[in-house]
Amino acid sequence: MYCVKCGNKTEKSVPTGDNINREICTACDYINYVNPKIIVGALPIFSGSVLLCKRDIEPGFGKWTLPSGFMEMDESLEEGAKREAHEEANLELNIKYLHTTYSLPKIGQVYMLFLSEILNDDYAAMHETSEVKLFSLNEIPWNKIAFSAVTFALKNYIEDSENGFPGKCHSNYN
Ligand SMILES: [Zn+2]
The missing domain is CATH 2.20.70.10 (Ubiquitin Ligase Nedd4; Chain: W;)
Structure with missing residues (x-):
């Protein structure tokens, strides 16, 4: 090299x-x-439903994901999560708390996903996205989720909703 x-x-x-x-x-x-790269993103909620983005690019083309992407220089985790949500789905978010960390040691990636409240109603499919949709918790398309980190975050969000939202961060390594 x-x-x-x-x-x-x-x-x-x-x-x-x-x-x-x-x-x-x-x-x-x-x-x-x-060193590993950080993927920042949001778990965007409106009235208890979760907004997912259908991917318009590989990997995971045609599958659903949470708005997320690689963190940039000169931004905080929270700014990165808001930026990605804005770029991919025209979302305006109020960040609540860090909901999920998801480590992928073999490929050197770490997801940091923030539970966020959706503030606007003109969200739309933007960059890298073919469709955005609010899913109630019983209609999440589990067999069409793009990434294991997203499945993990959604499963924990549903568990949180059944436990009165304890506000704790979930990690795939404990
Ligand atoms: Zn040199």
């Missing part, structure tokens, strides 16, 4: 004081740390 700083060759080795093999530049000694 090649150094992202200077373009010279890298070699794999364990830096001093580290215990993981990294790509290290043979010319400028730059260490290319590869």
Whole structure:
């Protein structure tokens, strides 16, 4: 591989004081740390129903998801969740609390999904989305959900609704 700083060759080795093999530049000694990416998103609620977005892109084309995407530099988790919901579904949200964290260690991704109240009624399918729809909890299309993180968040939301919304954050690793 090649150094992202200077373009010279890298070699794999364990830096001093580290215990993981990294790509290290043979010319400028730059260490290319590869760390997980954060996916921010919302669980948008209106009158107890959940808004889902039908995906217009792969992966998961034609399946339903929560508005979410990779967090950008220069934004907070909450700003990222609001931005994604606005970009994909024209949603205006009031963020309530962090509802779900979902770790995918093998592919280096972490979902951070915020339970949010929908403030506007002109939400619509936008970027990367072919359709948006409010689903009551007994009509969620379980066999057409795009990602395991979304299924996990929705199942926990239903459990919360049966337990009077305890307000705790759910994690797929405890
Ligand atoms: Zn270099």
